[in-house]
Amino acid sequence: MAIRNAFYAQSGGVTAVINASACGVIETARQYSDRIGSVYAGRNGIVGALTEDLIDTTQESDQAIAGLRYTPGGAFGSCRYKLKGLEEGRAQYERLIEVFKAHDIGYFFYNGGGDSADTCLKVSQLSEKMGYPLCAIHIPKTVDNDLPITDNCPGFGSVAKYIAISTLEGSFDVASMAATSTKIFVIEVMGRHAGWIAAAGGLAADETRDIPLVILFPEVPFDQAKFLAAVEDKVKRYGYCSIVVSEGVKGPDGKFLADAGIKDVFGHTQLGGVAPLIASLVKNGLGFRCHWAVADYLQRSARHIASKTDVEQAYAVGKAAVELALEGKNAVMPTIVRTSNSPYRWEIGHADLADVANVEKKMPREFISEDGFGITDACRAYLLPLIEGEDYPPYRNGLPDYVVLKNAAVPKKLTSQFAV
Incomplete structure (x- = not known):
């Protein structure tokens, strides 16, 4: 099986633990170096892919990547940028495939909420239509907790x-x-x-x-x-x-x-x-x-008072995304499955993006008091x-010692530019 590169991007409003998911993706990909080459991140989310502004995470030490687990914000930059429908915005999707092809990217990991789930599904659909082999996995993230199927959303x-x-x-x-x-x-x-x-x-x-x-x-x-x-x-x-x-x-x-x-x-x-x-x-x-x-x-x-459960689950869905891709899954999202309330137990499952995209989970009426x-x-x-649980970051001089990455740029290979 040929070694191909991976692309990871963060989307929408960030959370205290979205970087823990990034950590899960990158650390797991490094464990499968015989199947996944470099992990490139999009600078400022999907915008980085469209503009071919990629970050080379191989330039970061294992220690720096591990530090993402306890660092808030979006380490690679996020964005609020909505891709249009497949037909209306076909040029955008074709540009993504063009960039992925130029950098031999065979794995697309998109970390976000409902809109990014929809984007991930559309990228998967277009890559198939264009005959470009690409495995697209959505990684759940939203503070609103409104993604369907998964018991809860990291963040x-x-x-x-x-x-x-x-x-x-x-x-x-x-x-x-x-x-x-x-x-x-x-x-x-x-x-x-x-x-x-x-x-x-x-x-x-x-x-x-x-x-x-x-x-x-x-x-x-x-x-x-x-x-x-x-x-x-x-x-x-x-x-x-x-x-x-x-x-x-x-x-x-x-x-x-x-x-x-x-x-x-x-x-x-x-x-x-x-x-x-x-x-x-x-x-x-x-x-x-x-x-x-x-x-x-x-x-x-x-992040200084993040839930330990949340941190562990955020990392787990990032790790699972890579494992699902290597199993040959496509257009899916890892989910959190609650198996027991007391004691609390959970495991990782997965859902088809067709069942996730554009579906919003609201509070059930039985969770709200009668008045x-x-x-x-x-x-x-x-x-x-x-x-439940505390997962404090390390402190230095009285403040959390959060990680700041180098975020070294990947040399561009395309001569064409793309305006966003």
Whole structure:
């Protein structure tokens, strides 16, 4: 079997553990040097492939690659760049194949969410039509936890841990000030259509901590009167209340409360600013003093308190991607299969990309409390194992000692240029 090179790229919003998946890919590929030659990474994701701006990971030491396991962000750069449909954007896909052919790339590993799953499937389909042998494997990654089939998505567990901790600590803070000052703490979290991250805030309260929480999910239409009544009731009973609000909360008309009026490159509505809106509603409607915070990038970059489960699973899907490719699988995605809740056990499976692309997994109604403002025991049982364990990075001078790669460029072989 001829030795061929591999291409790996990171796509979309990064996570605290996407580099752990990269580590899994590269370390595993190095173990199969008799079948896989060089692993090239796309500088700034798929854009690097289109512009033939490739990174030679063979120039990195084993120690540097190992350091990716505990380093946040996207080590090779990511992007939000949507490839068009096969016919409409055929030139883009043909360019990818042209670059892959020039660098003898036989393996394509694309690490991202739903849009990248669709891209990976289309690249696989076109390569087959063009008669170019290419094995395309999608590696799951999304903090939103909205990919289908896989039990959960690498990146989510660490965000869930961050939000659960932040909600817990913020609640302790506001509780101490409630008698004479602030009574409401509002934290805005990511989640456009799925409320998985918001649900994680519910873990702050348990049988040992009776913390008053109100959670606003994208899956539950926002009812202002019902919401204010719930908050008022919490304050009457506890003296304070913490509110976890997903950025994707919608009104009864189906419109986002925080619609900024602009679209991103994927055609998604640009969101942000729902926390101050909710705080204003509470202040004006109930007269309570509020403080609010937007977790934003902090929730997805907090590698210092990443979930050990999440780190292990992120590495495992990267490793599995290479192994699936070497088994001859194509147009598939490694998945996490939960085999037991208590004790928590999981294994790696795989799914066809045709069943993954353009499918969004939302919170099931049985995970949301009857009043629509909390989580159920079933949701708690699902979430808790995903935030379990600590996997601290090494520290130097009081700060995490994260890795910065050389990211040496691969010499270009094509004379043609491609504008993106």
